[in-house]
Amino acid sequence: MYRSHSCGELNATHINNEVTLAGWVQKTRDKGFMIWVDLRDRYGITQLIFDEQRTAKEVFEKAKTLGREFVIQVKGTVIERESKNKNIATGDIEILVSELTILNEAMLPPFTIEDETDGGEDLRMKYRYLDIRRNPVKNNLLFRHKVSMEVRKYLTDQGFCDVETPYLIKSTPEGARDFVVPSRMNEGQFYALPQSPQTFKQLLMVGGMDKYYQIVKCFRDEDLRADRQPEFTQIDCEMAFVEQEDILNMFEGLTRHLLKEIKGIEVEKFPRITYDYAMKTYGNDKPDIRFGMKFGELNEVAQHKDFGVFNNSELVVGIAVPGCASFTRKEIDALIDWVKRPQVGASGMVYCKYELDGSLKSSVDKFYDQEDLKKWAEVTGAQPGDLILVLSGNADKTRTQLSALRMELGNRLGLRKPDEFAPLWVVDFPLLEWDEESGRYHAMHHPFTSPKPEDIHLIDSNPGAIRANAYDMVLNGNEIGGGSIRIHDKGLQAKMFDLLGFTPEEAENQFGFLMNAFQFGAPPHGGLAFGLDRLVSILGGQETIRDFIAFPKNNSGRDVMIDAPSVIDNHQLDELHIQLK
Template sequence: MYRTHTCGELRLTDVKTTVTLAGWVQTVRKFGSITFVDLRDRYGITQLLFSEALNGELDANPLGREFVLQVNGSVNERSSKNANIPTGDIEINVVSFKILNKSAVPPFSIQDDTDGGDELRMKYRFLDLRRNIVKKNLELRYAVGRSARNYLHENNFLDIETPFLIKSTPEGARDFVVPSRMNSGQFYALPQSPQTFKQLLMVSGYDRYYQIVKCFRDEDLRADRQPEFTQIDCEMCFVEQEDILQTFEGLVKRIFKDVKNIDYSETIQRMTWEEAMWNYGNDKPDIRFDIAICNLKFPSHTFPTKENQSALIDGASFGVFDDAETVVAIAIPGCSEYTRKQTDELTEWVKRPQIGMKGLVFIKCNADGTFKSSVDKFYNEEKLKAIATAANAKAGDLILILAGAEERTRKAISDLRMYMADKLGLRKPTDFKLLWVLDFPLFEYDEEGNRWVARHHPFTSPKPTQIAEMINNNPVIENAAEYLKHPYANIKANAYDMVLNGNEIGGGSIRIFQRELQEKMFAALGMDAAEQQHKFGFLLGAFEYGAPPHGGIAFGFDRLCSILGGSESIRDFIAFPKNNSGRDVMIDAPSTIDAKQFEELQIKLDLKA
């Protein structure tokens, strides 16, 4: 027996017990004739005491960091206790020990405040995984998965596996493709999601399906993206949108309770996509803090039901506003005392290439009720007060205004809103706020191709009241300049996203289940009948055999874990992640294959390339 106990379980109640422990040497500390060793395993750390009687044996077999060690001894009460660890009241008086394996000197320290950089730790990820902070992240990941499985099982969902080797149907991100040795010149694709398979399971009568499943997308990477990622993938039939929202609110609230011991009892707010874009500038707003956008000027087609407030800024001969497509403002609480240096720093921030604005206008709402701005030359106090009222600014607030092209300016004000919230400490990682965003546009217009593209995916149904409008109209855009007048421009998707702290953690929709409507959707995306049959004939055929109404959702498992763990990067919650170039630097993948493999796959290798 290598061990009778783990390094994290012994307590004062175990004093005088004879035990055997095994683990890794964390530290070695010599004090004269005695030696203290911290022994670590997955469960914790236990202090070992090597008395003078073992000195000779230790000299002959010196211990080093990360040596694998087995010890026998008795549990004693520590004279100098350590309140920072659960085993801090005891130590093991070692009687005998055995070095099970030696270790080379680690390239970085195996502790929470390690001296290893990201690339070094990724190269030696098997060592990085020994660190307590990484272990806690993986334990949280396991807890989230276990909670989700328990909830879904209790609600009659079946965990059903779907294939990893499927057909390539590139519509969104690029597929990873796999050559078939037995079918020369043909390729499988790795799934970007199990979308069509879970719909087929609904056709087959498995009315509640789920998978915690790997998905693959060959796309550019950033902190919250990996080429392979995990989804909590779910589908239900005989449901409407409200059924989906209620079911999966329950799932997320259960995860909060099981993993964070948080009773998320408040009603989850809902807003339409248009409201999100109007009030926050993006479709996944962080609503932990109450800073909303004031829309002073915008193109009439962007929000056709909203009223422009351009009268507040017109007539001043201020070209920056007059020539802008969009003018938007936010009121930042308690910042009216910002110095010139601070407002200049904000101006430089919005002028960065990542934000792309030409400048920034500010209005200070002074505590005494007066106003001071960077555009006093153009706007008198009465005008400034009117703008402040529209922006819901109070005495002591600072109004920040951006102007320019619609899409860029709206994104910029959204980014500025988040930046200021970070500066003011309004986005605490221990606070959680959930939101449903609903009623997205079903289509976006592709100027280059002069056709529609699906905003969500091509299996999303329009709102029930707009199904007839979609079927009865020709999707072809005859006049590119007037695409906004096409009936499809106003069709809303029966879709929904769940947002947590400004991050989309889940998205789904009620699906199309009628062949005629699905063919219309494919036609709108530029697929003729032959292409539809080639790519999706199996699904269209299935819809002729009693397909039920159905819908579902997929949660970004890695992203959900990172938010619950207080991290901005999903890599911290994946055992063996890729770096920002999509490489696994530990095993050096991707890598070349040898000539024989190329020959077996009947792929010609261009040695000149």
């Protein structure tokens, strides 16, 4: 046994105990006649003391040689500390060391192993194993474990069976780009790594597994935007003999369980809003509802005056920014510059201050009188003291721009509180989206998503208006999960492929295998997948998923710690029947 206790557990009740500890030297303070060492392990920090008077000379001398991050083992007696440290669990005691063993020396680490480190992102990623010694990173990994274990417990209690699906599967041309794996034993052929276990979970439903879940790595070879990873983790779930309502209730239950067990927070029943409502009210299908600033559509009250900009706009829409009527001209100009940045893309912005005295002062007073502006306040829900900001133009684009502005102001005004959790469901997504480039409809979720029965009659006349049995769970402005009820009827599925522009042959080529399975008795089924990386980071009160992944890759898909990917030798290539181009 290398230790009798961890570095996080000794306290006043252990005084006079003989103990053995092991860990890393966090820091040393050498006062000549007395040396203090902070000894750290995963569980905490314990102060060691070497005293010229009370410590054997040989041990005392050895203590003088200790450097940061040395790995040591000590034996000693727990004694009461003179100056107690109330900030740490072990702050009442220290260890008067009698024996010291240096288990391993350490080179000076390239950055400080402290909560606030001096290491930049690149350096910390290169030496990720040292970064993990730091409390913030270590605690994120422990937190992730706690979340995934609670997910497993809840789903197991609900009767879900964790089934491992294969990683070496078949490449399909649909969706994102696959990572592929050349086969040595099957010359000229390739496996693909799964983008999700979608097909397999549907087959498990055909197989009668009824309730399936898996916490599983998925892979997408896409150009990486910030905070996207080529390999990511999904909580993947599917249920048979269910309707949308059953799924929403089950996974709302899971999320409430997590919020309660992990964060100690009880949340009300999740609001459910439609995709249409979300877009009209927040300009966004994943609204952050921790704060208001709901959109007010001003076409009726602001058009047909002499202000040509509004008159020529498809949509005039505003928000009331709480308590910001006091913004200076300079502050407002900066906001206008902000919305005009290429990333947002507005061509301009109109504002109206709703002063505390009840008067209204706008940038378009030339065209609107107090009565007009009062209506603006009514529609946007503005109160005296608020600042009304108005954008106009093409409806979709304007909503997107105003959504960006709303989120920006939510951040600036501190309304997006990391310890507040406002989950909701967004339902009734469109089944299809029109793709300008290919001039045809694409499945918004995937081709197996079922349309709402009451919308099926639109299938020939107005397919774009069909709503799907598809739903997203949104938490604090992030989509944390999404899914759908699948089609389990052959005829409807064929119609769907037709709608998506597949010939029967193409449908057979690409999806024949699942369709074939469906002929042997497919039950009604549906499911949902959570993005675990994202879910954990939001529950952790942060937004960077990389901070919650032990060994993440950078934006070029590289693991800079192990320096992967890398070249392989020709012999390996030969065996795989491939060569570099």
